[in-house]
Amino acid sequence: MSSAASTTSPAQRRGLTARDLALVAAFCALIVALVPVKVPVGGAAPIVLQNLGIMLAGAVLGARRGFLAVLLFVVLALAGLPVLASGVRGLAILTGPTVGFALGYPLVALVIGLIVQRFLPRLHVAAAIGACLVGGILVSYALGIPGMAWRSAKLDLAGAAAFSATFLPGDVVKAVVAGVVATAVHKALPDLVPVRRR
Template identity: 35%
Template sequence: MKTKEITMVALMTAVLIVLGLIPPIPLGFIPAPIVLQNLGIMMIALILGKKYGTISVAIFLILAALGLPVLPGGRGGMAVLTGPTGGYLLGYLLTPICVSLLIQVVSAKKIWQVWLCLLIVSLVIVTGIGILWMSYSTHLPLKEALIANLIFVPGDIIKTVIAILIFDRLRHTQLKTSILM
């Protein structure tokens, strides 16, 4: 890795940690709160691409596993990673790879195509793995976990739009480390 890539990985990992400082919004009927860290994951996937994006998210998850309070609400530790929200965190790790591959498979060149790829990965991979893990770990029927997770769809759509707007602005600057550059 060159200095530029190391710096970008560190910077985006720091952005992810800062987004974790924003208090989560607990929902009460589901153990997963509304958080902004998935916005950071989306930006990492777009800006860093599959290799460096995955490294950035892995560093973040290692810090969380070591018990550093990098997750929303100042949480960290293996109990959080293996708890009801652990599936979402695994989905975070897969996001840069899946977004990059989907963009390549569909030959997404226009920004709306990239947005659609990002939204699909967010809803199918992150939320899908989150639903499966939550259902398994809490013994909540899969159908109920799926229905409860519908609350995240409007927010995820908004977060993907924000991530795309930031990415689109950055790709017209000197930042040239993305999968689309």
């Protein structure tokens, strides 16, 4: 019995289980469900919750499953489904000013997941929020701003950075919310993300 367990255990770690696939699909659906949610902020552009779902995918599911959930979301957008908050779909994503943000979303989830996993099983809220700030803002903006400057006829790099900065307060709030939620989830479900023993 022990030899059979040792044979199946490594395979399960490398492959995706039915539970993994279900979680990937569920979080992809969550991101899609959050896309139409817009919070008005005075006369400024409304806050969209799409990237909150992306932060949650990485922080809750971990690096691999979070990456796959968000990658599936991006694939759906590239396939032509109207799942992006910008309204852009299909191959038009590759020529639009949000190309860097859209294609960078899976990496955002990956980075957040990698940071969160380093603190499991004793994840504390400051670490979870920090992971969401690094991935959801630093990584996202580092990819999105150059893409905006590249594809926009009106904005150079400085202009793209200034425009993106208007969304920074809302993104900080979303990172805090994602970090708090992820911490609560991992406390309630400590085995949700397998922890590698060193």
